[in-house]
Amino acid sequence: MYFSSATTPEQRCLELLSQEYPTMSAASAAIINLEAVLKLPKGTEHFMSDLHGEHEAFTHILNNASGVIKEKVDFVLGKTVSEKERSRLATLIYYPVQKIEELKELGIVNREWYRLTLYRMVEVCRFVASKNTRKFVRESLPKNFEYIIDELLHAHFEDHPKERYYDQIITAILDVGHAEEFIAALAELIKKLAVYKLHIVGDIFDRGPRPDIIIDKLMAHHSVDLQWGNHDILWMGAAAGSPACVAAALNITLSYNNAELVEEGYGISLRPLGQLAEQVYAHVDCSRFAPSAAETAYISPQDTDRIARMHKAIAIIMLKLEAQTIRRNPDFAMQDRLLLGAIDFSAGTVNIGGKIYMLQDTDLPTIDPADPEKLTEEEADVLAKLCRAFMQSEKLARQARFFYAAGSVYRIENDNLLFHGAIPLKADGTMDEVCFEGTEYHGRALMEYCEKAARQGYFAPEESDERQRGRDFLWYLWCGPKSPIYGRAKMSTFEHLFLNEKDTWDEKKNFYYDYTDSEETFCMLLREFGLNSNDAHIINGHVPVLAAKGENPVKAGGKLIVIDGGFCKAYHSKTGLAGYTLVSSSRGLSLRSHEPFESIQKAITENRDILSSVAIFETNRERRLIEDTDEGQAIRRQITELQRLLAAYRAGIIKENNKQ
Incomplete structure (x- = not known):
């Protein structure tokens, strides 16, 4: 695009924006959609730390979304499906390829099993998708089955029965021989939609056997950030x-x-x-x-x-x-x-x-x-x-x-x-x-x-x-x-x-750790980083929380949350746990403490999950919406730019392009 020397920087920005929104209708529709997004519940964030190379346990927690997926399966199917079948379905979602192979060896897999499994997985997927924005869901859809899954997730059943509609699509999937691929695609979508964003607060390396496997999985994750340990x-x-x-x-x-x-x-x-x-x-x-x-x-x-x-x-x-x-x-x-x-x-x-x-x-x-x-x-x-x-x-x-x-x-x-x-x-x-x-x-x-x-x-x-x-x-x-x-x-x-003198082994902690019960100190630290809200927190890893001795991971009047729960096997006896996941949802903060994990093989063959207990320790006064988040602030800025573009169209400063 050519810009004349008389064009102002703001007009150049608006002209660039007009390439994406070439008409007043397009800009108006975008504003309406973004305003609607602001009123949706914020996405669920998971925080973990100190993974220390324990790749099997991490893989399982990543697959089961710290226990969230089993909870969703139970909520959707709990009244109609047995606990044994729900556990088997949850394992299928965690490890679809391996679980199908195991069920084939047991002689369980047949056309009716495929039909019933797909029906149940679609129901779970619909429920998980309902907690996310339509844009995020569509961006998450697996490319090979994008249209089919979109139809299954967002179809309305006012004019036709759901069962018949599902059966038509599922029968077509079975007839063309893509049932296993479709199950794997649905499983990955459910796992992706269960956690909107993942934060790893340091120490992926050392002690455990394969931190490189953990990193490869994080690199494939749809939204992750790291704080260096x-x-x-x-x-x-x-x-x-x-x-x-x-x-x-x-x-x-x-x-x-x-x-x-x-x-x-x-x-x-x-x-x-x-x-x-x-x-x-x-x-x-x-x-x-x-x-x-x-x-x-x-x-x-x-x-x-x-x-x-x-x-x-x-x-x-x-x-x-x-x-x-x-x-x-x-x-x-x-x-x-x-x-x-x-x-x-x-x-x-x-x-x-x-x-x-x-x-x-x-x-x-x-x-x-x-x-x-x-x-x-x-x-x-x-x-x-x-x-x-x-x-x-x-x-x-x-x-x-x-x-x-x-x-x-x-x-x-x-x-x-x-x-x-x-x-x-x-x-x-x-x-x-x-x-x-x-x-x-x-x-x-x-x-x-x-x-x-x-x-x-x-x-x-x-x-x-x-x-x-x-x-x-x-x-x-x-x-x-x-x-x-x-x-x-x-x-x-x-x-x-x-040396044998154990007093020389002591690695004295910084005075920071002497003040972990001081709300005043941690409010001061939060202000240093521009965080003045009553809802602000510092989230740390690094020092294992000795839960077995009664130590509380929530400190300083709730301003400090320490999420090193001893993921590494060497710490299990000290902490009494095998890790924490801090969950921030639209309704508040909860801490999930995990029991030790045996192996992925046992998880697949025996449907053994990591047992996680949930402690809700901070409930939002009102459900937190996207407009209350950093993402919401970015959307507000986008809306402001679109409003300026709309004003420029109306003033004749920018011309519409109806040919696009």
């Missing part, structure tokens, strides 16, 4: 080629005996590290570096020893790299973590905070007491190969870019402030200042500086000073004492590996 940041740094992050990621991976993630998940060979371990650590005591008994229950003693040697090799490399990173960045204020330099090698002791401790492992063949932080030539060679492999992993690069595209340090949406860790506070509850590159930051400004530096670490030109600084900062966000993503004074990896 410190474990996520670590892998983002590794993908960016940070040597310190690569070493730390492998240190955790091997400590949990999870080399499968690296080698099979991301196609990164650990052979160079294995060769170094065999050459240098074959006759070295590596007992403190062996994975826990739970992690080695299914592998041989020989493999356990091999993993321990690899773990020790990368842990020593990691400690050296961390020291180098700290020395390059004095404003990280982490000089107290230069522990290799605090070792007295002749006495076998280390000085930490002025106290002398006996090292429990002094068999350190790659450490030169005269220069303990220097890598050997062999270590440097292995590290270079590992960093190159991490950066060249296509899958890791794709997933890291997803983290940057869909993620952030914090997010504000619908009066909720989402972040993983903690906003650094002082002992008196005021915001702590942190100095980087000569400038002091606190609160929101600190969070925004951290995000800028994290992006710089991945996107700045390779070999540039900005890239080096950003990669170092990604490591700081993983474990730094004032990192808002980490929220602790130190990461005590050295102490765990080399």
Whole structure:
């Protein structure tokens, strides 16, 4: 489109808008439709955190929408269908392909089963669709069956009986042999419509076996955002080629005996590290570096020893790299973590905070007491190969870019402030200042500086000073004492590996956690981010809620909601749960606490669901509509622009185009 030099910027915008709405009728119809959308109930949002690689449990919760789908099945069919059949139908919705195969083997699947199943699924789908806008439903329809499903969902039955109408369409589907495809399409649509938006409040990586599978599922989700956890940041740094992050990621991976993630998940060979371990650590005591008994229950003693040697090799490399990173960045204020330099090698002791401790492992063949932080030539060679492999992993690069595209340090949406860790506070509850590159930051400004530096670490030109600084900062966000993503004074990896004194293992939490019962403090933090509403909340993950000991995840007079319920199996005994899902619907907030999940196979063959209990803790005074949300504000702006276009048509400033 040509614009004359006399055209104002506003008129140019209106002319561009007129291409989509070429007539007054089109603009008027759009305004009417948008005004109607504003009066619909807001979409249901689900919040989860600290998934920690537990891909099977996450897959199931994603499929069952944290128990919502079974509730819908029960509501729609509870009066006419048995509990056994409803559970089977719910499982079919979760895993349509696998469940049909299982039912075929049992001899249950026939033409009548297809007909009855399709009828029931359409009824459930109609009910779930009724809770969403027509636009969202239409955008969600599977392309191959778009017209048929639209007809089934939105048909009116004033003039003809529903059963006959359904039967005509379902019979046609059966006759052309597309019943299984249609069941799978309906199942995916039901799951999509059950959750309008998904928020993941950090820590997808580490501990559990396959975080990469979780990320692939999130990448396929219709609407998801991420708030970076410190474990996520670590892998983002590794993908960016940070040597310190690569070493730390492998240190955790091997400590949990999870080399499968690296080698099979991301196609990164650990052979160079294995060769170094065999050459240098074959006759070295590596007992403190062996994975826990739970992690080695299914592998041989020989493999356990091999993993321990690899773990020790990368842990020593990691400690050296961390020291180098700290020395390059004095404003990280982490000089107290230069522990290799605090070792007295002749006495076998280390000085930490002025106290002398006996090292429990002094068999350190790659450490030169005269220069303990220097890598050997062999270590440097292995590290270079590992960093190159991490950066060249296509899958890791794709997933890291997803983290940057869909993620952030914090997010504000619908009066909720989402972040993983903690906003650094002082002992008196005021915001702590942190100095980087000569400038002091606190609160929101600190969070925004951290995000800028994290992006710089991945996107700045390779070999540039900005890239080096950003990669170092990604490591700081993983474990730094004032990192808002980490929220602790130190990461005590050295102490765990080399000392028995458990008081040295303590990773003191930031003062933020001392104020979690203070409504005044959290109202102050919300105001820092421009949230003044009585309905505003901070939603955190990171620190597991010890529900088994009576801890309440809703804190600070309802202003803080901590949704780390112990998704990771290692935390189940501590929390008494296997994760939370926070649900924000048009009617209010509820917290769903999940019981441990056995396996996807048992879910399919035995219709075993994750048992979830629901606690409603905040009910809206009036049902919240789309006009009350951030989406509603965006729609209001769109309506204003359309009203300006309509006025321009009427004033003759913009001409209608009736030929489009």
